[in-house]
Amino acid sequence: MESIALWLVSLIVFPGLLFTIALALFTQYLVRKWSGRLQKRMGPTYVGPFGTLQPLADLIKLVHAKEEVVHRYSMPGLAKFFGILGIAAGISAMLFFPLSPLRIVSDYDYLVYVYLVSIWIPVSLLLMSLAMPGPYTSIGVSRFLSFITVMEPAYFAALLTPMILASADYKPFYSIYATSITVWRYWVNPLTALPLVLALIAAIVTLQAKAMFNPFNIPEAEQEIIAGFETEFSGPVLGIASLLHDVDVAVTAISIVYLLLGGPYPFPHLSIPGILVLIVKYLAVVFVATVIRNAFGRYRLEQALYTIFKYALVPSLIAAVLATIYVWM
Amino acid sequence: MAELMYFNNPIETAVVASINLAVAMAVLGLIYYFIRPRSRRITEVYLAGEGEEIVSSISPSPLNLYWFFIKRFAKRIYDYLVGAMHTGNLMDWVSYMVSWYGLLILISVLAVIAYIVVR
Numbered sequence: 001m002e003s004i005a006l007w008l009v010s011l012i013v014f015p016g017l018l019f020t021i022a023l024a025l026f027t028q029y030l031v032r033k034w035s036g037r038l039q040k041r042m043g044p045t046y047v048g049p050f051g052t053l054q055p056l057a058d059l060i061k062l063v064h065a066k067e068e069v070v071h072r073y074s075m076p077g078l079a080k081f082f083g084i085l086g087i088a089a090g091i092s093a094m095l096f097f098p099l100s101p102l103r104i105v106s107d108y109d110y111l112v113y114v115y116l117v118s119i120w121i122p123v124s125l126l127l128m129s130l131a132m133p134g135p136y137t138s139i140g141v142s143r144f145l146s147f148i149t150v151m152e153p154a155y156f157a158a159l160l161t162p163m164i165l166a167s168a169d170y171k172p173f174y175s176i177y178a179t180s181i182t183v184w185r186y187w188v189n190p191l192t193a194l195p196l197v198l199a200l201i202a203a204i205v206t207l208q209a210k211a212m213f214n215p216f217n218i219p220e221a222e223q224e225i226i227a228g229f230e231t232e233f234s235g236p237v238l239g240i241a242s243l244l245h246d247v248d249v250a251v252t253a254i255s256i257v258y259l260l261l262g263g264p265y266p267f268p269h270l271s272i273p274g275i276l277v278l279i280v281k282y283l284a285v286v287f288v289a290t291v292i293r294n295a296f297g298r299y300r301l302e303q304a305l306y307t308i309f310k311y312a313l314v315p316s317l318i319a320a321v322l323a324t325i326y327v328w329m
Numbered sequence: 330m331a332e333l334m335y336f337n338n339p340i341e342t343a344v345v346a347s348i349n350l351a352v353a354m355a356v357l358g359l360i361y362y363f364i365r366p367r368s369r370r371i372t373e374v375y376l377a378g379e380g381e382e383i384v385s386s387i388s389p390s391p392l393n394l395y396w397f398f399i400k401r402f403a404k405r406i407y408d409y410l411v412g413a414m415h416t417g418n419l420m421d422w423v424s425y426m427v428s429w430y431g432l433l434i435l436i437s438v439l440a441v442i443a444y445i446v447v448r
Contacts, residue, residue: 006332011349017356063361067368076369084361088353092346104345106336112343116350134374142393146402177333235366302401 003102010102015094021087024246025055027253030283031213031290038294055246062239069234070132076237079131083240086124089116090247096176097258098269099278107172110163110179117255118152121248122210125229128241132232140228143301144219147209150308155206155252157316159259161199164323165192176259184262191326195319196260202316203256207289209308211249215296216304253289257281 010016029044029052036043044051070076093116095104106112122144129141165186166179186192209216220228227233233241257263261281264274299307336342374381399407414425 003332007334011352012356016349017353060364064364064366067366067370069370069372071372071374073374080361084354084357085350088350088357091353092349095346095349102332102334104334104336104342106339106342108339109336109342112339112346115343116346120350142397146398149398172335236361240361301397302404305402 006102010095010100011091014101015097015099016091020091020094020247020250021243023254024090024243024250025059026052027250027286028055028242028246030286031249031293034287034290035294038291059239059243062242063236066235066239068236071134071232073133074232075131079128079233079237080240082124082127082131083237083244086121086128086244087240087247089120089124090244090251093117093251094254097254098177098180098263099254099258103177105172105175105177108174109172110159110174110176113176113255114156117248117251118155121244121251122148122152125241125244125248128233128237128244129229132237134232136226136231137229140219140221140231143221144212144229146301146305147216147219147308150305150313151206151209154202154308154312154316155210157320158199158202158206158312159255161195161316161319161323162186162259164320164327165195168327180258180263181265183259184265187262192323195322195326198315198319198322200256200260202312202319203260204285204288204292205308205312206316207249207252207256207285208292209304209312210252211245211289213289213293215292215299215307217298218301218304221298249289253282253285256285261285 012018032054033043033051035041044054047053047057068076093113094100095102096109096113097103126141126144129137129144160174162179162183163174166182167173167175170178170182172178183196186196212219218228220230222228230238230241257278263269263281264271264278267274267277269275269278334345336345414422416422
């Protein structure tokens with residue numbers, strides 16, 4: 001009975017549904033606020049203290065108050081189904097991290113995590129778009145599909161690097177939990193720090209691409225192709241798509257914080273230094289993504305693909321190979 | 330307070346993750362059901378002020394994606410292949426195709442030999 005209660009609390013409250021959505025909305029607030037400051041604007045200020053509740057207000061407005069606008073080819077029910085599926089995949093993935101009171105652990109659980117985050121989340125977004133079709137939507141979808149072919153392998157290889165190192169010394173093999181609590185040890189060894197640095201660079205570029213922040217916002221390409229893959233979204237579908245995007249950003253950032261930066265370790269979670277270290281690392285990752293977003297203009301599709309290829313896929317593969325060589329030696 | 334839910338193989342992990350996904354979906358679906366908007370408006374397809382008859386199909390062909398990938402992202406390979414074939418000299422095309430088919434025949438012969446030896 002106690003285990004079921006713990007499972008439900010982990011899935012519905014922390015770090016599951018409520019926490020993940022709160023984190024996703026807060027991350028959106030941070031990106032908007034910091035972007036505003038970098039562009040000499042105020043950013044959100046009106047709703048809640050310092051405007052912190054603005055993303056929640058926007059979400060409630062879209063999902064509850066706005067009317068649904070559809071055309072005769074639209075399938076809004078299907079679009080919402082896939083949106084909710086993607087958000088649920090992100091929530092389910094959060095239970096793999098040591099943040100959760102109930103941690104799901106097994107050999108190769110990383111593959112299950114990738115199945116949730118690198119397959120269901122992007123596929124849900126694509127299927128949402130295809131359920132609300134239109135010429136601009138299709139162009140956006142085809143551009144996003146091109147992104148996925150380079151971006152997701154880079155994300156996989158970047159996070160695989162610490163797994164390879166940790167699996168040589170600790171069990172379970174290729175486990176998110178085991179890697180998260182031990183990866184900090186590999187940052188103090190120069191031989192293993194190099195692949196981790198490469199993997200971190202690759203992961204940051206991948207986060208930028210997954211979030212479709214500048215310079216990788218060609219799939220939505222506002223003004224050029226209206227709003228790309230989300231052109232036909234409105235009201236609740238737009239709200240759910242926006243939340244799905246934010247959940248994707250938050251989960252990706254959390255994965256970088258835990259698997260590459262070691263989360264709160266060497267401090268435990270339930271300690272003041274541990275919590276502070278965790279928060280600072282998360283804020284740092286989001287801040288770097290925000291600065292890059294504001295420092296670059298939009299790349300054309302082939303430029304964006306080459307950049308992801310050059311600065312994410314290649315470094316991540318080199319990192320994984322270096323980690324493998326180190327383990328063999 | 331923290332508890333490890335340890336599984337012996339990733340298949341069990343995938344099943345548990347899928348159950349979590351289904352439960353989270355059900356809860357999210359319920360929340361949406363209670364707060365969903367009550368009004369819906371049906372409009373024409375928006376094409377920068379034009380009617381939908383100006384497009385031949387509502388969605389572009391998947392070939393567009395393929396050709397973008399080949400002609401833009403894999404431009405060097407594409408240019409090399411086109412350059413090797415389309416020189417204006419028929420013999421270049423013949424030698425390219427012969428060499429390509431020759432390579433395929435060579436691989437086939439080697440595969441057959443390898444199969445016979447291994448068997």
